[in-house]
Amino acid sequence: MIFDRVKSLDAILATAEKKSLTRTLGAFQLTMLGIGGIIGTGIFVLTAEAAQKAGPGMMVSFVIAAVVCAVAALCYAELASMVPVSGSAYTYTYAVMGELLAWMVGWALVLEYAVAAGAVSVGWSGYFVGLLENMAGISLPDAYTLGPSQGGIINLPAMIIALLVTGLLVLGTTESAFVNSILVVVKITALAAFVVLAIPAMNMENFEPFAPLGFAGISAAAASIFFAYVGFDAVSTAAEETKNPQRNVPIGLIGSLAICTVFYLLVASGVVGGVGAQPIMDEAGKGLAPGSTELTAACKEIGDAAVVCSKEALAWTLREIGWPQIGNLLGLAAGLALPSVILMMMFGQTRIFFVMSRDGLLPNVFSRIHPKFNTPYVITIMTGVFVAAFAAFFPVGALADISNSGTLFAFAMVGIAVMVLRRKDPDRKRPFRTPLVYVVAPVAIVGCLYLFFSLSNYTKLLFVIWAAIGLVVYFLYSRSRSHVGRGVVDVHEDDAGIPPPPIPPIS
Numbered sequence: 402m403i404f405d406r407v408k409s410l411d412a413i414l415a416t417a418e419k420k421s422l423t424r425t426l427g428a429f430q431l432t433m434l435g436i437g438g439i440i441g442t443g444i445f446v447l448t449a450e451a452a453q454k455a456g457p458g459m460m461v462s463f464v465i466a467a468v469v470c471a472v473a474a475l476c477y478a479e480l481a482s483m484v485p486v487s488g489s490a491y492t493y494t495y496a497v498m499g500e501l502l503a504w505m506v507g508w509a510l511v512l513e514y515a516v517a518a519g520a521v522s523v524g525w526s527g528y529f530v531g532l533l534e535n536m537a538g539i540s541l542p543d544a545y546t547l548g549p550s551q552g553g554i555i556n557l558p559a560m561i562i563a564l565l566v567t568g569l570l571v572l573g574t575t576e577s578a579f580v581n582s583i584l585v586v587v588k589i590t591a592l593a594a595f596v597v598l599a600i601p602a603m604n605m606e607n608f609e610p611f612a613p614l615g616f617a618g619i620s621a622a623a624a625s626i627f628f629a630y631v632g633f634d635a636v637s638t639a640a641e642e643t644k645n646p647q648r649n650v651p652i653g654l655i656g657s658l659a660i661c662t663v664f665y666l667l668v669a670s671g672v673v674g675g676v677g678a679q680p681i682m683d684e685a686g687k688g689l690a691p692g693s694t695e696l697t698a699a700c701k702e703i704g705d706a707a708v709v710c711s712k713e714a715l716a717w718t719l720r721e722i723g724w725p726q727i728g729n730l731l732g733l734a735a736g737l738a739l740p741s742v743i744l745m746m747m748f749g750q751t752r753i754f755f756v757m758s759r760d761g762l763l764p765n766v767f768s769r770i771h772p773k774f775n776t777p778y779v780i781t782i783m784t785g786v787f788v789a790a791f792a793a794f795f796p797v798g799a800l801a802d803i804s805n806s807g808t809l810f811a812f813a814m815v816g817i818a819v820m821v822l823r824r825k826d827p828d829r830k831r832p833f834r835t836p837l838v839y840v841v842a843p844v845a846i847v848g849c850l851y852l853f854f855s856l857s858n859y860t861k862l863l864f865v866i867w868a869a870i871g872l873v874v875y876f877l878y879s880r881s882r883s884h885v886g887r888g889v890v891d892v893h894e895d896d897a898g899i900p901p902p903p904i905p906p907i908s
Contacts (some may be wrong), residue, residue, distance in 0.1 A: 422689025443629020446524035452678035455622035462622035469848035494753035512807025514750030519791025520800035527712030559792035567785025584741035591734030603674025686849035692796035
């Protein structure tokens with residue numbers, strides 16, 4: 402039951418040939434897409450969340466999250482180079498451990514991508530609102546810029562940006578990647594300026610006490626900060642639209658992760674050393690939960706005079722250390738650049754559903770391609786509507802943690818898949834081989850489990866509920882309509898004597 406219905410790698414590649422997306426992306430574009438997916442809300446916004454959970458100890462949290470992502474990236478790189486089709490962890494699991502586990506991974510990836518896109522939309526909203534207030538003197542009412550848990554009604558800016566990005570994705574992959582590359586340059590420039598200005602203003606006394614909430618706080622912050630790195634795996638979902646994927650996908654995965662890790666540590670050092678990062682405690686000496694009404698009330702009492710209260714942490718830091726105009730410009734850069742992260746998250750989500758639909762596990766309409774733009778427009782629009790709803794009503798920290806739960810499950814499955822496939826199919830060509838796979842993959846699995854159990858009990862409960870809903874959908878709908886279950890297994894076009902269909906160009 403659990404490990405049946407394995408779809409062979411040959412069948413997966415043949416399916417992609419029959420109903421494929423156009424290959425237009427190179428190594429540079431993939432690296433830019435990876436950086437665009439990684440650098441975003443995690444560093445621009447969740448720095449404040451991490452500080453509230455761990456204080457200056459969040460420096461260690463960034464390292465822990467980076468190590469887990471690095472070993473997971475090596476596993477991803479091998480599988481992505483072997484199976485250069487859309488689908489990411491879902492596709493790899495289908496080929497190795499069967500349809501049920503593949504469905505659960507694909508279902509979990511909804512949390513990773515769609516919920517994450519909502520989180521980034523909320524992060525963008527914080528910078529947008531702060532920018533209007535500090536540069537234009539326009540104060541928008543909290544009722545329309547905050548979700549209900551923070552005393553508002555609806556976060557309209559977050560909802561609007563999600564819908565705008567949806568429209569861009571419908572237009573086409575090449576156009577989206579071009580816009581993303583421009584935004585990535587803006588984002589890196591802004592972070593570089595922050596590092597240059599904040600590092601000289603560091604005061605080492607701000608690092609004490611280093612871990613006010615102990616290692617438990619550092620672990621909790623690492624589980625949240627993990628969100629700052631997860632965009633790298635969206636590169637693998639673009640494998641089917643990549644030229645020479647065996648070479649370019651590993652470059653995009655590992656290159657983007659390495660560049661972003663260096664930035665993160667430098668930026669975090671600037672925040673801690675420049676303005677301090679001590680959490681706000683309750684009377685019992687426990688840290689208040691980020692995004693809670695208690696923390697919101699405490700921040701109002703002190704006039705938001707702490708980085709843990711800021712919804713635009715980096716811009717706020719620059720203003721506090723004497724660079725108010727540069728802080729405003731950084732806020733502007735974040736406002737321009739964060740949509741690139743929303744774009745990548747939604748890009749990944751639509752491609753996962755596209756492949757699941759192509760396998761018969763979701764309705765065929767989900768894999769319908771637009772006749773002019775050559776993009777999966779139906780699922781793109783549906784995803785955009787759900788992302789806008791998440792962004793409108795939930796705080797950024799809660800969305801990030803929920804997203805992480807699905808991501809960590811998927812990453813652990815990839816670690817298992819790469820080892821199983823080494824045993825099941827040792828002779829298959831591997832353009833990129835994970836070094837020390839029987840050390841790296843177990844470390845990735847254990848690391849993912851460690852971060853998962855460091856999440857809040859509320860988040861873990863939501864993940865279990867989401868997984869249960871997924872099982873109901875699978876057994877009531879997907880299992881009976883699965884192409885593999887019905888014996889509809891594709892073969893290579895050449896073997897079938899059928900010429901491949903022409904691929905229309907992207908308009």
